[in-house]
Amino acid sequence: MGTDGIDGLDGRIIVLLAREPRIGVLEMSRRLGVARGTAQARLDRLQSNGVIRGFGPQVDPAALGYPVTAFATLQIRQGQGADVRAHLAGVPEVLELHTTTGGGDMLCRLVARSNADLQRVIDLVVGFDGIVRASTAIVMENPVPLRIIPLVEQAAEDRERN
Amino acid sequence: MGTDGIDGLDGRIIVLLAREPRIGVLEMSRRLGVARGTAQARLDRLQSNGVIRGFGPQVDPAALGYPVTAFATLQIRQGQGADVRAHLAGVPEVLELHTTTGGGDMLCRLVARSNADLQRVIDLVVGFDGIVRASTAIVMENPVPLRIIPLVEQAAEDRERN
DNA sequence: AATTCTGCTGAACAATATGACCAGTGCCTC
DNA sequence: GAGGCACTGGTCATATTGTTCAGCAGAATT
Numbered sequence: 385m386g387t388d389g390i391d392g393l394d395g396r397i398i399v400l401l402a403r404e405p406r407i408g409v410l411e412m413s414r415r416l417g418v419a420r421g422t423a424q425a426r427l428d429r430l431q432s433n434g435v436i437r438g439f440g441p442q443v444d445p446a447a448l449g450y451p452v453t454a455f456a457t458l459q460i461r462q463g464q465g466a467d468v469r470a471h472l473a474g475v476p477e478v479l480e481l482h483t484t485t486g487g488g489d490m491l492c493r494l495v496a497r498s499n500a501d502l503q504r505v506i507d508l509v510v511g512f513d514g515i516v517r518a519s520t521a522i523v524m525e526n527p528v529p530l531r532i533i534p535l536v537e538q539a540a541e542d543r544e545r546n
Numbered sequence: 547m548g549t550d551g552i553d554g555l556d557g558r559i560i561v562l563l564a565r566e567p568r569i570g571v572l573e574m575s576r577r578l579g580v581a582r583g584t585a586q587a588r589l590d591r592l593q594s595n596g597v598i599r600g601f602g603p604q605v606d607p608a609a610l611g612y613p614v615t616a617f618a619t620l621q622i623r624q625g626q627g628a629d630v631r632a633h634l635a636g637v638p639e640v641l642e643l644h645t646t647t648g649g650g651d652m653l654c655r656l657v658a659r660s661n662a663d664l665q666r667v668i669d670l671v672v673g674f675d676g677i678v679r680a681s682t683a684i685v686m687e688n689p690v691p692l693r694i695i696p697l698v699e700q701a702a703e704d705r706e707r708n
Numbered sequence: 709a710a711t712t713c714t715g716c717t718g719a720a721c722a723a724t725a726t727g728a729c730c731a732g733t734g735c736c737t738c
Numbered sequence: 739g740a741g742g743c744a745c746t747g748g749t750c751a752t753a754t755t756g757t758t759c760a761g762c763a764g765a766a767t768t
Contacts, residue, residue, distance in 0.1 A: 389611050398603055405601035410725055419746045435609040439567035439601045443694045447597040448701045449550050455653055469689040476700040481690035484683035491617055521646035527631040528643035532605045538638040539610045581717045
């Protein structure tokens with residue numbers, strides 16, 4: 385396709401947007417030293433490309449009253465995958481769910497109101513027929529919060545070097 | 547403190563913002579049926595509360611050329627935690643890093659350009675002195691992408707019921 | 709019962725940003 | 739050499755922003 389990847393200007397747009405998300409297109413063009421139309425067009429393209437999925441608010445579960453995060457590895461009974469997915473999609477405390485290589489394994493990210501509440505959430509999650517076994521790891525620290533900037537910069541550099 | 551949690555209007559603001567992130571405060575107030583000043587004040591409060599951390603662009607690693615995601619569980623040698631954290635923070639392909647309960651365990655999210663490239667990333671990640679053992683699970687599907695809306699709605703309902 | 713707080717309303721204002729255009733220019737490809 | 743493409747720098751009318759104001763209702767305090 386050739387539509388994949390980003391160049392240096394795209395990279396700078398994303399980094400700038402990550403640092404100061406509420407700036408408008410005009411201010412953006414000033415910072416980048418390009419014409420407003422250019423910034424506009426690049427931003428439109430990044431969004432229709434799917435590189436930038438959106439600008440949804442980043443909500444902190446802790447501030448919502450859910451300070452405990454955990455990852456659960458689930459072993460699924462053969463053929464029950466779809467049911468389990470539907471079940472987990474219905475649990476608000478399941479923030480994310482992946483199916484991974486190896487047998488019928490899934491990995492999900494959970495949050496809870498407290499360590500005690502985590503027990504309730506886990507029971508809710510694994511108390512379902514298709515789930516054979518579950519092992520949970522509680523998050524203590526988050527030294528590297530979810531980030532994308534370093535990867536964006538690397539992708540932009542790689543593209544530039546072509 | 548009592549500053550934790552959100553009420554129904556806060557919840558509707560977040561949901562609305564998640565659905566149509568680029569709308570302004572004025573449009574927001576129209577949709578919610580409140581005065582502009584109210585919407586303004588609520589949004590400001592949500593941000594200074596830390597409930598909304600920001601509006602950074604949500605970048606899709608796949609569109610950047612990194613379609614492969616994996617989770618790696620790392621076993622760390624006693625006392626080497628800080629070094630390992632610093633090492634992993636320097637690897638762009640490490641999108642996220644958590645320390646979890648149990649021994650010296652860490653869980654990190656990785657991306658790579660391909661399955662073959664994943665080998666390079668893993669070598670990069672685990673080729674470090676403090677890391678004793680690593681096990682990797684490659685993500686095949688992502689039935690529930692990272693989400694927060696259901697939790698926001700539940701938190702708002704819980705608050706309302708008081 | 710009176711008072712003070714707090715949050716919401718509805719309105720105003722100047723300043724700014726937006727979306728939509730346009731002609732002109734440099735670069736690359738065919 | 740002609741087109742196609744992306745960028746520039748400019749215009750325009752319209753919409754939105756940040757800020758401030760007085761008024762009002764309900765809750766809590768005195």
